[in-house]
Each structure stands twice: as structure tokens, then as C-alpha cells.
Amino acid sequence: MNYLLTEEQKMIKELAHKIAEEKIRPVAAHYDKTEEYPWEIIKVLAEADLFGLFIPEEYGGLGTSVMNLCLATEELSRACGGIAVCYAASALGTFPIILYGNDAQKKKYLPDLAKGKKVAAFGLTEPEAGSDASAIKTTARKEGNYYVLNGTKHFITNGGEAEIYTIIAMTDKSKGARGASAFIVEKGMKGFSFGKKEDKLGIRASTTMELIFDNCKVPAENLLGKEGMGFIITMKTFDMSRPGVAAQALGIAQGALELAIRYARQRQQFGKPISSFQGIQWMLADMATEIEAARALVYAVARAIDAGEKDIGSASAMAKLFASDVAFRVCDNALQIHGGYGYMKDYPIEKYLRDAKITQIYEGTNQIQRNIIGLSMIKELVK
Amino acid sequence: MNIIVCIKQVPETTDVRINPETNTLIRDGVKSIINPFDMYAIEEAVRLKERFGGTVTVITMGPPQAESALREAISMGADEAILISDKAFAGGDTWATANTLSHAIQKIAKEKGSFDIILCGKQASDGDTAQVGPGIAAFLDLPQVTYVKKIEEIKNQKARVERMTEEGFDILETPLPCLFTVVKEINEPRLPSLKGMMRAKSAKIITWTAKDIGVDAQQVGLAGSRTTVVKIFHPPQRSGGQKLVGEPAEVVDKLVELLKSDIV
Numbered sequence: 001m002n003y004l005l006t007e008e009q010k011m012i013k014e015l016a017h018k019i020a021e022e023k024i025r026p027v028a029a030h031y032d033k034t035e036e037y038p039w040e041i042i043k044v045l046a047e048a049d050l051f052g053l054f055i056p057e058e059y060g061g062l063g064t065s066v067m068n069l070c071l072a073t074e075e076l077s078r079a080c081g082g083i084a085v086c087y088a089a090s091a092l093g094t095f096p097i098i099l100y101g102n103d104a105q106k107k108k109y110l111p112d113l114a115k116g117k118k119v120a121a122f123g124l125t126e127p128e129a130g131s132d133a134s135a136i137k138t139t140a141r142k143e144g145n146y147y148v149l150n151g152t153k154h155f156i157t158n159g160g161e162a163e164i165y166t167i168i169a170m171t172d173k174s175k176g177a178r179g180a181s182a183f184i185v186e187k188g189m190k191g192f193s194f195g196k197k198e199d200k201l202g203i204r205a206s207t208t209m210e211l212i213f214d215n216c217k218v219p220a221e222n223l224l225g226k227e228g229m230g231f232i233i234t235m236k237t238f239d240m241s242r243p244g245v246a247a248q249a250l251g252i253a254q255g256a257l258e259l260a261i262r263y264a265r266q267r268q269q270f271g272k273p274i275s276s277f278q279g280i281q282w283m284l285a286d287m288a289t290e291i292e293a294a295r296a297l298v299y300a301v302a303r304a305i306d307a308g309e310k311d312i313g314s315a316s317a318m319a320k321l322f323a324s325d326v327a328f329r330v331c332d333n334a335l336q337i338h339g340g341y342g343y344m345k346d347y348p349i350e351k352y353l354r355d356a357k358i359t360q361i362y363e364g365t366n367q368i369q370r371n372i373i374g375l376s377m378i379k380e381l382v383k
Numbered sequence: 384m385n386i387i388v389c390i391k392q393v394p395e396t397t398d399v400r401i402n403p404e405t406n407t408l409i410r411d412g413v414k415s416i417i418n419p420f421d422m423y424a425i426e427e428a429v430r431l432k433e434r435f436g437g438t439v440t441v442i443t444m445g446p447p448q449a450e451s452a453l454r455e456a457i458s459m460g461a462d463e464a465i466l467i468s469d470k471a472f473a474g475g476d477t478w479a480t481a482n483t484l485s486h487a488i489q490k491i492a493k494e495k496g497s498f499d500i501i502l503c504g505k506q507a508s509d510g511d512t513a514q515v516g517p518g519i520a521a522f523l524d525l526p527q528v529t530y531v532k533k534i535e536e537i538k539n540q541k542a543r544v545e546r547m548t549e550e551g552f553d554i555l556e557t558p559l560p561c562l563f564t565v566v567k568e569i570n571e572p573r574l575p576s577l578k579g580m581m582r583a584k585s586a587k588i589i590t591w592t593a594k595d596i597g598v599d600a601q602q603v604g605l606a607g608s609r610t611t612v613v614k615i616f617h618p619p620q621r622s623g624g625q626k627l628v629g630e631p632a633e634v635v636d637k638l639v640e641l642l643k644s645d646i647v
């Protein structure tokens with residue numbers, strides 16, 4: 001399909017493709033096994049300027065473009081969904097600064113993030129506050145020129161490796177959801193440490209970490225926006241980042257489809273390649289069709305965001321919901337086409353299924369995406 | 384530090400097909416790439432620029448489509464690129480090619496005032512002679528070190544380098560300006576960057592003809608070549624060989640018999 005990409009977008013795709021094939025695919029199994037953080041690849045992505053894709057030009061990036069970020073994430077995910085999320089999660093941690101940072105905050109943090117010298121992370125989830133983010137217990141108490149943070153975040157992607165964290169904490173519990181605020185916290189700030197590193201089913205190249213705040217003093221100038229804006233910042237950030245998760249899902253699905261086609265052509269049963277069976281061809285056809293539909297939706301939403309469309313919460317949720325459900329189905333069928341071999345770690349396909357699963361869970365489970373979409377339709381009706 | 388890199392565009396295959404009628408390479412349907420060894424030369428030039436400052440100028444002698452090789456070099460960090468292209472250059476052997484390139488380098492030197500290092504790949508993956516680099520050095524009367532695997536130090540207009548040998552390596556010192564041909568052990572070529580690709584897309588590629596570089600058209604291309612390719616053929620496939628089986632003592636005896644009768 002021709003998506004009328006600009007010359008620049010074709011370049012982004014070509015370069016990310018090259019990196020995926022030459023640098024990432026050969027090491028994907030290694031990082032999946034060891035759960036090491038792929039700094040070697042992060043450096044390659046940085047040198048290629050890919051971290052600049054989500055950062056404004058005046059702060060050393062190539063201009064914030066959700067579409068460009070999606071194109072890069074999709075291509076990287078074709079080779080490894082885990083490495084791709086290390087990259088995409090840095091965008092997630094950076095968006096709050098881009099959206100709500102003041103000039104001083106942007107000047108201080110964005111140039112290093114644009115160059116990929118540092119990566120970012122986003123910390124919202126807590127052990128007892130997942131889908132219900134308003135239940136977070138981490139507090140930020142103002143003391144003179146500081147906010148003092150106390151509490152524990154968990155399941156934080158890039159945790160421990162990132163230098164810069166956007167953290168959501170309660171500044172005024174009595175105000176409920178309006179009492180949360182967002183802070184930029186740097187690794188190394190006193191009272192900020194790391195706890196458990198999760199041992200995961202998939203995306204094992206990325207770290208998922210517990211963050212512990214024990215009387216962590218964060219300078220008051222690191223407050224993003226105003227006190228009380230924590231959940232607005234979170235929502236606006238997710239609106240912008242969800243197409244990235246969708247693109248990750250899309251890339252994983254595309255990669256799995258390609259493996260399935262190759263395998264089907266080469267595997268012989270009943271004296272011929274299994275790709276000659278109509279039953280297999282129909283599976284492949286459905287996979288390809290669903291992927292193309294997901295791609296069309298993801299690109300459309302990404303472009304709408306870049307064009308400045310305001311009310312994108314529902315569309316963004318649709319892109320994430322649809323693409324991730326497609327990815328899981330496609331990977332399931334791609335493994336099925338591999339038969340028993342597909343179940344073995346000697347073949348790369350089982351990793352795609354494990355990696356695909358997370359896209360239905362994080363940045364809001366797909367149940368929560370449906371809630372967002374449903375609620376927005378009902379709101380529309382009563383307007 | 385001003386560096387000149389000579390690169391050649393070659394077909395992307397080690398299995399070069401040749402037209403038996405014309406004795407030339409069949410390029411149809413084969414993707415063109417930068418000669419793999421020249422990627423190391425470009426990378427080393429960019430690294431030298433990063434270490435010492437200066438500029439990297441990439442040149443290639445070839446048909447108009449070789450421009451894409453030059454753009455790729457720019458995307459990796461080269462500053463300028465010159466395509467040396469003229470019908471008169473076609474069919475050149477190593478002598479004619481080296482003559483052409485050395486004239487172009489002299490023109491660059493004149494325009495820029497000077498240069499410090501010329502980098503070439505060890506050899507081209509199609510022609511495979513490994514003679515063009517040394518040929519350029521000879522035409523320009525410059526010191527040269529071939530098979531360089533490391534540029535250790537550059538100081539006081541002198542370079543200390545490691546030259547790969549079969550047993551290990553030599554450490555050599557040479558005054559600048561000089562010419563190095565590089566082996567793949569010297570570095571790992573980087574991938575292009577987005578900013579580099581954007582620069583490459585809009586970069587102006589200068590083209591020089593035989594007249595521009597002031598070379599006698601009779602001394603380049605087929606006309607200027609000192610060698611002629613008379614015939615090209617695939618060597619006959621080696622036939623099967625023979626397997627001797629049995630007890631070691633028996634087999635040795637048989638082998639000695641065979642060696643005596645067949646070979647001696």
C-alpha cells in the first residue's frame with residue numbers, strides 16, 4: 001500500500017529498516033535471553049538521530065512528529081519488540097516535558113534526550129494503582145524550594161537505565177484526581193532508588209523496574225505545569241504515545257507475518273510446501289489484511305495528531321486497541337503455521353507471540369481503551 | 384586535516400558475471416553498492432575528521448549513476464563529493480584509472496591548497512586487483528602504506544600506522560601527505576544518520592570530465608590502458624577426487640602408488 005510518505009518519512013523508514021535488519025535482528029535472541037539492557041543498540045539509534053524524531057527542532061531534535069515516531073517504532077519492532085520499546089518508552093517519558101515543560105525545563109532536558117545521550121521513562125503505575133491510576137499513593141509534599149516525594153512506582157519501563165523520569169505523585173490527596181502533579185526526577189537525586197527488576201514473559205530486552213522514593217527532594221522548578229495537572233498531563237501524554245504502542249504492535253505483527261510466509265514456503269508436508277495449501281494461504285491472507293487495516297488506522301491517527309487535531313483520545317485508543325489485538329492474533333497464527341517448531345526457542349516466532357502480548361496491556365489495558373472509546377461516544381451524545 | 388577518499392561503485396555480489404563477448408561486467412539487474420572495503424575508508428576518514436578536524440572529500444571515477452555512491456558517503460559524514468565522469472574514462476585498466484584519479488586529486492589539491500591523506504580500500508570486490516591505490520601514490524609520487532589496520536597517531540605532519548601482514552602487523556611511520564589503503568580490521572563502518580541522509584539528498588555533487596581535470600584523453604579509459612583483457616573464462620570445475628578406504632597401512636601404500644603413477 002502506498003501511504004504517500006514524504007521523502008523524509010521514506011528516509012526514516014529506510015534507515016530504521018536498515019538498523020533493524022543489520023544491527024537488531026542478529027542480537028534480538030541474545031537480549032531476549034539475558035534481559036540485558038541493549039545500550040549497544042540505543043547508541044546506534046542515537047547516532048542515527050532517531051531520538052530526535054519526537055523532539056522539537058529548537059531543542060536539538062528533528063521536530064516532534066508522532067507519525068515519524070510511529071514509522072521508526074514499527075520498523076524497529078519488526079526485528080525486536082523489546083528493543084523497540086526501550087526507544088518508544090523514552091518518547092513516553094519525554095512527551096510530558098514537550099507538552100507541559102517551560103522553556104527552562106525544555107532547554108535543560110530535551111537536547112540530551114534528542115541526541116539519545118540520555119533516555120527517559122514515565123512513572124505512573126503503582127502496585128495498587130494500575131487501571132485505576134487515581135488510586136496512586138505516592139506523595140509530593142512541598143517544603144521550601146523542594147517537593148519531597150515518598151512512595152513506590154512499579155512496572156516502569158526503562159527504569160534504572162533512564163536518566164530522566166516523569167513521575168506522577170499526589171500533591172493534595174483531598175482533591176482526589178485533581179490533586180496529582182507531574183515532576184521531572186533525575187536518576188541520582190537523593191532518596192530516589194530502584195527496587196525489583198521484573199522477570200517478564202516478553203519484551204525482555206527492556207527493563208521493567210520498581211522506583212522507590214524515600215524522602216526524595218526534587219527541586220520545585222521540576223514541577224511540570226501546575227500543581228493538580230498530573231492526570232491531565234498523563235492523559236495528554238497517553239493520547240500522543242498510544243499510537244507508538246500501536247506502531248510497536250504493528251511492527252511485531254508484520255515481522256511475524258514475514259516469518260510465517262518464509263516458513264510456509266520452505267516447510268514441506270504431504271510432498272509439497274505447506275504454503276500451497278489453501279488453508280494456510282487463507283490464514284496468511286487474513287493476517288495481511290488485518291495488519292493493513294491496523295496500519296491505515298495507526299497512520300491516520302498519527303497524522304491527525306501531527307496536524308493538530310484536538311480531540312484525539314478516542315481515536316488514539318482505537319489505534320492502540322485495534323493494532324494490539326491484531327498483533328496478538330497474527331502472532332498466534334504465525335506460530336500456528338510453524339507447527340511444533342514454532343513452539344521451540346530455536347525459531348524466532350515464539351518470541352513474537354510473547355512480545356505481542358504486552359501491547360494489549362500497557363499504556364492502559366485494552367479493556368480500559370474500550371472504556372475510553374465508549375465513554376467518549378456517550379459524552380458526545382449528551383453534549 | 385584534509386582527507387580524500389577514493390571509492391568505487393561495484394555490483395552487489397561476489398559472484399561477478401561477465402559478458403564473454405565484450406569481456407565486461409554484466410551490471411543489469413544487479414544492485415550497485417559502494418565497494419565494501421571503501422566503506423572502511425570512508426569511516427576512517429570521518430573518524431580522522433572527528434579526531435583532528437578538517438574536511439573529507441570523496442571522489443569516484445565512474446558512470447553518472449555512481450553519484451548514488453557519493454551521496455551515501457555524504458550520509459555517513461563526508462563533506463564534499465566529486466564524480467569524475469566522462470565517456471573517455473570507460474574501460475580503463477588500473478593504470479588508466481590511477482592516472483585519472485591522480486589528476487583529479489591534483490585538481491583538488493590546487494583548489495583547496497593542500498591535502499594530507501588519501502584513503503583507498505584495499506581492493507575492489509569486482510576488479511580485485513588492489514592496484515589502484517598504489518598506482519595513485521606512484522603517479523603523485525607520494526609515500527604509501529597498504530593494508531592499514533590502524534592509524535595510531537598523527538603528529539607533526541607524520542602518521543604512525545599498523546600494516547596488516549600474514550603473521551601479524553608492522554608499525555610504520557610516514558610523512559604526510561601520503562596514501563593508505565585500508566583493510567576491514569580498521570573499524571566498523573557506521574550506518575548513516577537521518578541528518579546525514581537529508582544532507583546527502585540535497586548535496587550538490589560536482590562532476591569533472593577529462594577536460595576539467597586536464598588529463599590527456601589518450602591516457603585514460605580503454606585508449607590509455609596498458610593491459611588488454613584478451614579472454615575471460617571460468618576455470619574448469621575440479622572433478623570429484625578419489626577416496627581411499629581401508630586400513631591405514633593399506634591406504635598409505637595405495638596413496639604412494641597413486642602419487643607415483645599420477646603425478647610424478
Ligand SMILES: Cc1cc2nc3c(=O)[nH]c(=O)nc-3n(C[C@H](O)[C@H](O)[C@@H](O)COP(=O)(O)OP(=O)(O)OC[C@H]3O[C@@H](n4cnc5c(N)ncnc54)[C@H](O)[C@@H]3O)c2cc1C
Binds near residue numbers: 418508
Ligand atoms: C574481469 C576483469 C579483469 C580485469 N583485468 C585487469 C588486468 O589484468 N589489468 C588491469 O590493469 N585491469 C584489469 N581490469 C580492470 C580493472 O580491474 C578495473 O577496471 C580498474 O579500473 C580498477 O581496478 P580494481 O577494480 O581492481 O580496483 P582495485 O585496485 O582493487 O581498487 C582498490 C581501491 O582503489 C580505489 N578505486 C578503484 N577504482 C576506483 C574508481 N573507479 N574510482 C575511485 N576509486 C577507485 C578504491 O579505493 C578501491 O578500494 C579487469 C577488470 C575486469 C572486470
Ligand SMILES: Cc1cc2nc3c(=O)[nH]c(=O)nc-3n(C[C@H](O)[C@H](O)[C@H](O)COP(=O)(O)OP(=O)(O)OC[C@H]3O[C@@H](n4cnc5c(N)ncnc54)[C@H](O)[C@@H]3O)c2cc1C
Binds near residue numbers: 132
Ligand atoms: C512490561 C510492562 C511495562 C510497563 N511500563 C510502564 C511504564 O513505563 N510506566 C507506567 O506507569 N506503567 C507501566 N506499566 C503498567 C501498565 O500500564 C499496567 O500494568 C496496566 O495499566 C494495567 O494495570 P495493572 O497491571 O495494575 O492491572 P489491573 O488494573 O489490576 O487490571 C487487571 C485486569 O482487570 C481489568 N480491568 C481493570 N479495570 C477495569 C475496568 N474498569 N473495566 C474492565 N476491566 C478492567 C484489566 O483490563 C485487566 O484485565 C507497565 C506494565 C508492564 C507489564
